[in-house]
Amino acid sequence: MRYSQEDYTRAVEVIRSRTTLTPKIGIVLGSGLGPLADAVESAVAVPYADIPGFPLSTVQGHAGRLVIGHLVGQPVLVQQGRTHFYEGYDMEQVTFAIRLMRELGVETVILTNAAGGINTNFDVGDIMLIVDHINFVGMAGHNPLIGPNDERIGPRFVGMAQAYDRQWAALARRVAKEQNITLREGVYAGLAGPFFETPAEIRMLRTCGADAVGMSTVHETLVARHGGMRVLAFSSITNMGIDKLDTDQEANHLEVLEAGKAIVPRMTALLRGVLAEMAHA
Numbered sequence: 001m002r003y004s005q006e007d008y009t010r011a012v013e014v015i016r017s018r019t020t021l022t023p024k025i026g027i028v029l030g031s032g033l034g035p036l037a038d039a040v041e042s043a044v045a046v047p048y049a050d051i052p053g054f055p056l057s058t059v060q061g062h063a064g065r066l067v068i069g070h071l072v073g074q075p076v077l078v079q080q081g082r083t084h085f086y087e088g089y090d091m092e093q094v095t096f097a098i099r100l101m102r103e104l105g106v107e108t109v110i111l112t113n114a115a116g117g118i119n120t121n122f123d124v125g126d127i128m129l130i131v132d133h134i135n136f137v138g139m140a141g142h143n144p145l146i147g148p149n150d151e152r153i154g155p156r157f158v159g160m161a162q163a164y165d166r167q168w169a170a171l172a173r174r175v176a177k178e179q180n181i182t183l184r185e186g187v188y189a190g191l192a193g194p195f196f197e198t199p200a201e202i203r204m205l206r207t208c209g210a211d212a213v214g215m216s217t218v219h220e221t222l223v224a225r226h227g228g229m230r231v232l233a234f235s236s237i238t239n240m241g242i243d244k245l246d247t248d249q250e251a252n253h254l255e256v257l258e259a260g261k262a263i264v265p266r267m268t269a270l271l272r273g274v275l276a277e278m279a280h281a
C-alpha cells in the first residue's frame with residue numbers, strides 16, 4: 001500500500017472534525033495494556049473504521065480506536081489496539097497511525113508492547129525500558145521506508161544511533177525510582193511472528209545482544225524517527241523466552257494477555273509520572 005499525502009490529510013480531517021485538541025504525545029498500547037486508555041480525560045474516541053486508510057486490528061486483546069484527550073494535563077492521542085505485520089498488512093499500513101500522529105502535530109511517541117524476556121535476569125511482570133533495538137524484519141527489507149522518499153517528512157537515510165530518546169529515557173529512570181518501580185532496560189529484538197520463537201532462536205537472539213523479543217515497535221520507531229518525532233518505549237515482559245528443548249512449556253497468547261493485565265497498574269503509574277514530568281522538561 002502506497003499512501004499519498006492526500007490519504008493522510010483525509011484521515012486528519014476526520015479526526016479534526018471530532019476534536020479541536022492538538023495532541024503532543026502519542027501513546028501506543030501493546031497487548032493487554034488497552035485499559036490504560038480508560039484513564040484519558042474528556043476523551044474523544046475515534047474507531048479505526050471511521051478513519052479512511054486505517055488498517056483494522058484483528059487480534060484479541062487489541063481494541064481498535066484512537067482516544068484523544070488529556071492525561072495528567074498533557075494533550076495525548078492513545079492508539080488503543082495496534083495492527084501487526086503478521087496480520088497480513090504491509091509495513092506502511094502497520095505504521096499508518098504513527099505517520100498520522102505526526103500529521104496531527106505529535107512530537108513524542110510513547111510505545112508500549114508485550115515482549116518475551118531473553119535476558120535471564122528478567123522476570124515475568126518486569127517493565128523494560130527499551131534503550132535500543134534490532135530490527136530483524138526491517139534489515140531483511142520489510143520496512144516502511146522502502147520506496148520513494150518524501151523529503152517533506154524526513155531524509156532518505158535516517159540515522160538510528162539515537163532511536164530512543166536519551167533525555168526521555170533518563171526521565172523514565174528517574175520517575176521509576178521515585179515510584180519504587182523496578183525498571184529493567186535493554187535491547188528489543190523485532191521479529192515478524194506470529195509464531196513464538198524456538199529455543200535455538202531464543203539463544204541466537206541472546207547471543208545477538210537482545211534482552212527481549214516481540215512482534216511490533218521497531219518499524220514504528222523507524223517511522224517516528226524518520227518524521228523527526230522523539231521516542232520513548234517500554235516492554236512488559238509477559239513471558240520468558242524458552243531457551244531449552246527439555247521442557248513441556250510453550251508460550252501462548254493467553255499468558256501474554258494475563259501478564260500484561262497484571263502490569264497495567266504499574267505501567268499506568270509509570271506513564272502518568274512520565275507525562276507529568278514531560279510537561280516541565
Ligand code: HPA
Nearest residue numbers: 114115116213214215256
Ligand atoms: N515472543 C515474541 N513476541 C512476544 C512474546 C514472545 O515470547 N511475548 C509477547 N510478545
